Amino acid sequence: MNTHTSQQPPDHTNPDDSYLWSGTGTPDPLVVSLEESLSSHKLAKHELGDAPPQRASTWRRTRWFIWSGSMAAAIVLAWITLYWGAPRHPSSIWTLSPGNGVADISTVAPSTVDGESGRLVRTISTAPASFTTASIADAATVRIEASSTVRLFEPLQPLDKSTSSTAPTSGTELELAEGSVYIGTNEHGPGIGVRTPSGSATMHIQPGSAALIRIPAGDASSSGGIELKNGMIGIALPSFASTESRFRLAPGMSCPITRTSKGITIGTPRPAAASEMLSAALAFFDSQMEAPNSDPATRRDSLGKVLAIAGPHEDRLLWNLMHRTDEAGRKQIIGYLRTRSKSIGSLDDDALIRLDPDEMNAWWR
């Protein structure tokens, strides 16, 4: 539906069209009359019911039953043959569904036990013109884009415990070797652990959003960062461990993606095992930092609550907070640390407040 080109330019400043435009302002009597007159034609059924009734003829229905019966019998026979003939592999709770190109599903390697973690893992490679969706109910949905290689780890204990002496790690996890994936997580789920050659993170993505994890082709050491693609947040993972980037997610850190008055944004990275109280305080802090007209006193209070709950020894959290607050907030953080911790030792307070890269990197190390 494109704008119809007209000889007459639109009168956007006309106050009379505000009701027609948004239903606000002084009601236009004609528009109101038309709305009332046409109300009987409005869609009545807003809920998705069962599939619409079949309109096929009796013969078509009969033919359909014969065909579907034959197909079902063939599938059952094929399944029995494959089941008894194929080598045994542990089952997976990841559900896979093909995107463009069913054949690419066949490139999924059977589940094996990862020697390092002792967990079940499957490797999936997608072709250049296809994608695959992998999901775990109540946890996460991952769309593996074209030309990508991903290892999907099971969030379960190893089926064969004798194969590994390593304690299994809980949680859903994937490892992206090349390409890109879109990830969505369940609101109340455990989040998803993401690993790449250059870093790892636990991600909790709010419902209705999706995160893009991407490894740039070519030079893996090239700088990465936050990127926006079609309205979704993407995180280029090489920046996770980069000393040049202010946005880092170290192992054991979690990073929520939140929606604020300015749109979707990245919340303050925090320990993956952060308490509910700390998460709530950080959520309030993030909302204050993102709000265009937030009150400075409220901002200071929100930071003070985070500091009080986190304590002076959450260095990685405090380091990240420095980048998300203003100069007054940074002074507040440094002052708090000076009286309670030795973590910033001989570092120069003024340089830290200026976010001097050398001093900040020294603190990080």
Place this chain on the structure above:
Amino acid sequence: MTISSTELQIGPPSGDPSDGGLVLAAQAGDRAALAALYRKYAPIVHGVLLTKLGREDAEDLTQEVFLKAMSVIGDLREPMAFGAWLLVAARRRATDLARSDSAARSRAITAAKPESQPAPGGFDPEDVLVAIRELPEAYRETLILRLVEGLPGPVIADRTGMTHGSVRTNLTRGMQLLREKLGIETGSQTASRSSEVKR
């Protein structure tokens, strides 16, 4: 590249970001996500159908058209473009249905006329719809979404992927043309002029 904190404060340029997760979930077969998308987009599909089909057909076929589109949702490469993609699918389906059974459809539209009762606003809804259907397509769809489905302009823009400016232009210019077709010269002459509706 050093990323400053201000660079992190980014927001989507257009479209509804909440569609991304819903579409991903729907592509994975999540029925709840499918239902949520239906609740959100059914009025859009219904409005598009109403530009070419009669009232009862549009109501009956909305779900069918939506489910048909959903059966190929795996082909949608950009989840954020869901609204625009669905709109194209609905428009194509409406055109096919209208063309394949045009005689019966027009009979259905015509047959509804004598049975239609005077509506609360004073206009015969079928007469208004006939007048709207004679407008260019862009105006036709936008006006029906606004006047029949009751969607405000910003919502129409978000769900169809159009810019706010385009929707506002379509509404303003479409309304001018509709006034002319209904024989109304100014906004103050409203329901009392319904007896002068042009056929």
